[in-house]
Amino acid sequence: MKIRDVVLTPVAFADPPLLNVMGVHEPYALRSVVQLVCEDGVVGLGESYGDEAFLGEVRKVVPGLAGHDVFDLPGLKRLVARTLAGTVVTDEHGLIGGFSIRKTIASVYSLFEVACLDAQGQALGRPVVDLLGGKARDEVDFSAYLFYKYGAHVGADEDSWGEVVTPEALVSVAKRMVDEYGFRSIKLKGGVFEPSQEIAGIRALAEAFPGYPLRIDPNGAWTPETGVRAAGELEGVLEYLEDPTPGIEGMARVAERASMPLATNMCVVNLGDIEPAFRARAIGVLLSDHHFWGGIRDTQALSITCESFGVGLSMHSNSHLGISLAAMVHVAAATPHLTYACDTHWPWKTADVIAPGALEFRGGAVTVPERPGLGVELDADALAVAHENYVRCGLTKRDDATYMRKYRPAFEPNTARW
Ligand SMILES: O=C([O-])[C@@H](O)[C@@H](O)[C@H](O)[C@@H](O)C(=O)[O-]
Numbered sequence: 001m002k003i004r005d006v007v008l009t010p011v012a013f014a015d016p017p018l019l020n021v022m023g024v025h026e027p028y029a030l031r032s033v034v035q036l037v038c039e040d041g042v043v044g045l046g047e048s049y050g051d052e053a054f055l056g057e058v059r060k061v062v063p064g065l066a067g068h069d070v071f072d073l074p075g076l077k078r079l080v081a082r083t084l085a086g087t088v089v090t091d092e093h094g095l096i097g098g099f100s101i102r103k104t105i106a107s108v109y110s111l112f113e114v115a116c117l118d119a120q121g122q123a124l125g126r127p128v129v130d131l132l133g134g135k136a137r138d139e140v141d142f143s144a145y146l147f148y149k150y151g152a153h154v155g156a157d158e159d160s161w162g163e164v165v166t167p168e169a170l171v172s173v174a175k176r177m178v179d180e181y182g183f184r185s186i187k188l189k190g191g192v193f194e195p196s197q198e199i200a201g202i203r204a205l206a207e208a209f210p211g212y213p214l215r216i217d218p219n220g221a222w223t224p225e226t227g228v229r230a231a232g233e234l235e236g237v238l239e240y241l242e243d244p245t246p247g248i249e250g251m252a253r254v255a256e257r258a259s260m261p262l263a264t265n266m267c268v269v270n271l272g273d274i275e276p277a278f279r280a281r282a283i284g285v286l287l288s289d290h291h292f293w294g295g296i297r298d299t300q301a302l303s304i305t306c307e308s309f310g311v312g313l314s315m316h317s318n319s320h321l322g323i324s325l326a327a328m329v330h331v332a333a334a335t336p337h338l339t340y341a342c343d344t345h346w347p348w349k350t351a352d353v354i355a356p357g358a359l360e361f362r363g364g365a366v367t368v369p370e371r372p373g374l375g376v377e378l379d380a381d382a383l384a385v386a387h388e389n390y391v392r393c394g395l396t397k398r399d400d401a402t403y404m405r406k407y408r409p410a411f412e413p414n415t416a417r418w
Pocket residue numbers: 018019020095096189217219265316317318319
């Protein structure tokens with residue numbers, strides 16, 4: 001199962017003006033799609049970030065892949081580590097925590113690992129979940145992921161969601177998502193407005209959706225003191241509080257006094273963070289993400305670490321397409337210790353690069369595809385359109401803060417400001 005050819009395609013897809021602590025989403029989200037063409041004609045698919053800094057590292061690895069066996073994953077990891085020795089990919093937004101050589105290697109390896117596993121599964125006629133040890137569950141739960149948002153991109157018409165800045169608007173977006181997808185838990189992206197306004201938003205959701213597990217994620221926008229106060233005000237309302245404040249030390253200060261567990265995709269983002277965070281009891285839930293945690297198999301290993309230390313596990317999401325969702329579903333299905341519904345940005349997009357039908361939400365869950373590999377098929381025309389979007393939109397990195405200045409010229413992102 002040797003790789004004959006590698007096709008790397010940067011793509012862009014329309015994204016609404018979703019708000020977060022760093023600013024607002026630009027009109028397009030960037031992703032990369034890789035096709036590993038094997039000697040016997042099997043094509044393995046992978047998807048990851050589309051920022052130029054990441055693509056630059058991925059491109060360095062591509063020439064070394066010809067002739068590599070897709071079943072040799074340790075060899076793939078060595079190849080990526082050797083090729084990228086010394087490089088650190090950074091991003092503009094910091095919404096998935098700090099940067100390191102280890103995280104860079106883990107992220108680039110992950111893109112190719114997923115594609116290798118897809119190819120392996122296709123060759124063996126088995127879904128990826130079977131290669132990972134088999135199904136711990138038949139379907140994977142996701143939560144509705146609400147954002148405050150502007151009604152329209154700069155110079156464009158209002159989108160179908162409209163402006164979302166009030167508790168009433170949040171509730172109506174949540175109703176639409178729950179009606180369309182059947183979600184049974186709800187997350188609110190915070191860090192946008194004064195904490196009291198966002199707490200009012202959560203209270204409105206609690207009233208409109210009694211019994212629904214709720215979460216809020218201000219991406220470290222609050223001080224530890226505000227985190228403690230918010231945790232007190234939302235006692236009995238939140239299932240977990242996500243990244244109220246930056247850093248392990250600040251999180252530990254909030255965790256000590258909060259009744260609900262704290263979750264993170266910001267202060268524990270690679271293996272080196274685990275020991276200090278667990279020792280400080282800074283988190284009760286780790287939000288895994290195969291895109292930067294070293295792929296699907298390392299995410300499974302991470303779950304065992306969490307289980308050993310009594311830490312819950314769920315899954316973080318960035319704007320993504322169907323290949324990534326398929327990978328998330330397979331790893332979640334093969335991971336017994338997964339203790340909460342996973343995040344997904346899925347409802348916010350309107351187009352994809354995969355043929356429709358492989359991944360459907362019912363009751364807020366996606367049934368694990370049974371077809372070989374990831375179980376998704378690339379739609380060549382849709383890929384061409386998405387690549388054309390990438391070329392035409394002119395974006396080469398995600399920069400929510402600069403785009404926000406088109407709405408609010410004096411805007412400065414500033415974590416721990418409230
Ligand atoms: O898409 C966004 O704006 C999110 O804020 C994303 O970038 C975060 O990484 C993520 O969803 C999170 O849970 O922090």
